[in-house]
Amino acid sequence: MPHPEPRFARIAALIGDPTRARMLAALMGGQALSAGELAQVAGIAAQTASSHIAQLLASELVVLRVQGRHRYLRLADADVAHALEALQLVGERHAGAARWEQPAYRPLKQARSCYSHLAGELGVALLDGMLARDTLVGDAGGFRLSAAGQAQCEALGLVVPGPAGRRFAYPCLDWSERRDHLAGSFASALLDHALGHDWLRRVKDSRALTLTPTGRAALAGWLGHGLRN
Numbered sequence: 001m002p003h004p005e006p007r008f009a010r011i012a013a014l015i016g017d018p019t020r021a022r023m024l025a026a027l028m029g030g031q032a033l034s035a036g037e038l039a040q041v042a043g044i045a046a047q048t049a050s051s052h053i054a055q056l057l058a059s060e061l062v063v064l065r066v067q068g069r070h071r072y073l074r075l076a077d078a079d080v081a082h083a084l085e086a087l088q089l090v091g092e093r094h095a096g097a098a099r100w101e102q103p104a105y106r107p108l109k110q111a112r113s114c115y116s117h118l119a120g121e122l123g124v125a126l127l128d129g130m131l132a133r134d135t136l137v138g139d140a141g142g143f144r145l146s147a148a149g150q151a152q153c154e155a156l157g158l159v160v161p162g163p164a165g166r167r168f169a170y171p172c173l174d175w176s177e178r179r180d181h182l183a184g185s186f187a188s189a190l191l192d193h194a195l196g197h198d199w200l201r202r203v204k205d206s207r208a209l210t211l212t213p214t215g216r217a218a219l220a221g222w223l224g225h226g227l228r229n
Contacts, residue, residue, distance in 0.1 A: 014059050015087070019044060020052050024061065024075070028084055029113045029207040030191075032065055032072035078166065078183070081115030089175035107208035109176045111200070114207075116188040118200075119174050122211060122223075123181030127171070129222035130182070142170035142184065156218060158193050161185040194219075 014020060019042045026033060026041040033041070039049035053073060056062045061080055065072045075081050111122035118126060130136045135149035145153070145160060145168075153160050161168070169187060171180035182190075194200040199215025202208075216223070 011059060011061070014055060014061065015084070017052070019048075020056060023049075023052065023056065024084055027062065027073065027075045028081060028115055029202070030074075030081075030116045031202075032074040034070065034072055038073060075115060078115055082172065082183070085114055085119075085172070085175060089173060092175050105176075107203060107206065107210075111209040111211060112207040113191065113202075113209060114172065114174075114181070114183070116191060117172070117181070117183050118187065118191050118194075118209070119172075119181045120176060120209075122209070124174055124177045124179045126219065126222055127180060127182040129224055132224070133222065135222065136169060136182075142167055143182075143186075144168065145186070152221065156193070157197075158190060161189050 015024060022042045023038045026038060035049055035053055036046060038053065039046045042049060042052070044052075053062070056073075057064060060076050062073045063076045065074060075084075109120055111118065111120045113119070114123070117123070127136075130149070133148070133152070134146050135152055136143035137146050137149075150160065166185040166188075167183075169182060169184040172183035173179070174181045181187075191200070194215060195202070197214070197218070198212055199218050200209045200211060203210060211219075
């Protein structure tokens with residue numbers, strides 16, 4: 001008696017196509033990209049890209065956002081991003097330490113966006129600092145903000161998201177560091193705040209982020225001496 005195909009098989013096949021994989025990887029930075037930009041990332045013609053994008057939309061891996069006459073694509077949600085991050089974790093598990101010191105990989109290792117939160121060395125150091133300062137305390141498989149943490153956020157001008165909707169804060173295994181960085185609505189709010197206040201800057205055509213001197217000063221209470229560079 002034949003067994004039914006696992007539901008994830010179709011999704012795995014869609015993700016496994018090299019062209020669509022390049023598109024999804026580009027969207028993991030959390031930014032919305034046009035069909036033309038995704039075609040350029042994938043190295044294919046616009047007409048060919050349209051077919052791949054249609055499949056990604058039909059599978060609900062990406063969603064369409066319309067702004068005036070412009071149409072943009074982004075990952076559907078954090079669940080999709082975490083699935084892709086998990087695949088990267090498996091795909092890179094045998095990568096030697098020397099690889100991450102190569103010029104092409106070093107910026108991603110230092111700091112990058114993982115959909116809507118901060119990852120890499122900086123993301124890991126930030127979570128370590130928050131736990132060391134009791135900013136966050138354990139709460140049912142994740143974290144909640146302590147009274148001290150609330151005061152720290154207020155001092156930074158960070159608006160803390162409410163409890164409704166996405167999980168507030170929880171650990172997410174980092175595929176380059178093999179340690180946890182912070183995910184959840186709180187982590188997303190922090191990344192948005194850091195980008196909006198020029199604490200972090202996006203590297204063009206990359207998921208990499210750079211920490212500015214202003215950002216290093218603002219986040220010093222959490223980073224302490226936990227960041228090498």
